[in-house]
Amino acid sequence: MSDRGTALVVDDSSVNRRLLVKRLQTLGLDVLEAENGAQGLAVLAANPGVIDVVLLDVVMPELDGYQTLAAMKADDAMRHIPVLVVSSVEELDSVVRCIELGATDYLTKPINPSILAARIDASLAAKRLHDLEQESLERQTALNRTIQRQKEELSRFLSPQVAALVSSPEGEQLLAGHRREITVAFCDLRGFTHFAEQSDPEEIFGVLAEYHRMMGEAITEHGGTLEHFAGDGVMIFFNDPVPQDDHVERAVRMAVAMRTRFSELASVWHQRGYELGFGVGIAVGYATLGRIGYDGRHDYGAIGNVTILASRLSSQAQAGQILLSPRAQVMIEGLVESEDIGELMLKGLTRPVQATNVVALR
Amino acid sequence: MPDAKALVLDEAVLAELKETTGDDPAFVRDLIETYLADVPVQLEGIDGAIAASDADALVRPAHTLKSSSVTLGAMRLGEISRTLEMTGRSGALDTAARGNADAAHAEWRAVHEALNAWLAEQASQ
Secondary structure (H helix, E strand, C coil): CCCCCEEEEECCCHHHHHHHHHHHHHCCCEEEEECCHHHHHHHHHHCCCCCCEEEEECCCCCCCHHHHHHHHHCCCCCCCCCEEEEEEHHHHHHHHHHHHHCCCEEEEECCCHHHHHHHHHHHHHHHHHHHHHHHHHHHHHHHHHHHHHHHHHHHHHCCHHHHHHHCCCCHHHHHCCEEEEEEEEEEEEECHHHHHHHCCHHHHHHHHHHHHHHHHHHHHHHCCEEEEEECCEEEEEECCCCCCCCHHHHHHHHHHHHHHHHHHHHHHHHHHCCCCEEEEEEEEEEEEEEEEEECCEEEEEEECHHHHHHHHHHHHCCCCCEEECHHHHHHHECCEEEEEEEEECCCCCCCCEEEEEEEEEC | CCCHHHCCCCHHHHHHHHHHCCCCHHHHHHHHHHHHHHHHHHHHHHHHHHHCCCHHHHHHHHHHHHHHHHHCCCHHHHHHHHHHHHHHHHCCCCCHHHHHHHHHHHHHHHHHHHHHHHHHHHHHC
């Protein structure tokens, strides 16, 4: 294979064809030949990606230059190959027609070797540029596909808000860390550890998948930001990264919706012999939010007593209970029917916490 | 200097051809031999088209004869073929067409002789 490229000469006159082949070989090209347009198209089709330039005679039997050119331009695999039309001086009107049909340039017979060399150089350069563009386009497309897939994967793994944040201009600032009042809802399952010990991994994943799907729907409906799934434990916060004036109300409504839907799931599970209950803890307070982790592995997370409080309330909740911290209770009062649970001693906290259970929405 | 179009064989064209194809005497000889074998085919095509009064059928053989003749320096034969091609393109065979075809045959004999002489001269160099 020649480094310079490969040309296809399509000409029915054997004298002209042989001379053109020779001249092109002198210029350092590999040359393929065809005696008419139909043969030329067959050679093009049989050598995909090989031919860098076509020298096309206009007056030919079988398929003439116009028809050949039209067929090339109609074919995605051939459209980009430069075509130099070879014609006599008398045929300048046909040259115009060929250029209109998409020919790159023309040469008049008898062919001047210097002009041939110049036209070939230009055509090969154009073809190389096209090939490079094509390559770069393909790379770009592949890259875009990867980015798109990563984004989709991200939005599957992260909450959509965080996924959007990662790719937004103001995202970097928010990711760097900021302090804000948030509502944290922490949910987990009663009886899960026991269930997990007794069951096959497939069963456990099946139950978790149903549970997470239900949770995910409720989270999305209420605009919560999922911080993480940890087995049966799920932490969701509100008012960040998207500000929400009604963040406490959203969290409580979400928890109530989850509790309702969970009872439907639980009755199905009950028939299969799984005894699982659902508990939620909700707390309001300031936290520092942003990127947590180390190089190569980060989470968007919230750090503050509020997350600990929500988690501890959740672990104290009986099946079916949604326990509110005192501050959450104050902020939501009037919207819910609640019952006082009394003071709870929570692990890691020095003072007892006055907790209330959400009985129903008002 | 005589009008190049009036020459039976413009040897300058052959000299240039030789020079610009890498001074490969065998190649130019091959090319001339190809031409010598092709011309009768085109003349036959021209005769047939005129006999059948088919102007369209005249275009291609006349065109091929024109361009290959000019390529090898057979200027006058090129010119006669060009006239025939134009006649064919006009869509109507005039009375001169047969006369031009006869002229092409006569010119072809002269070209044949001149090319053979040129080849002999090259071989003796």
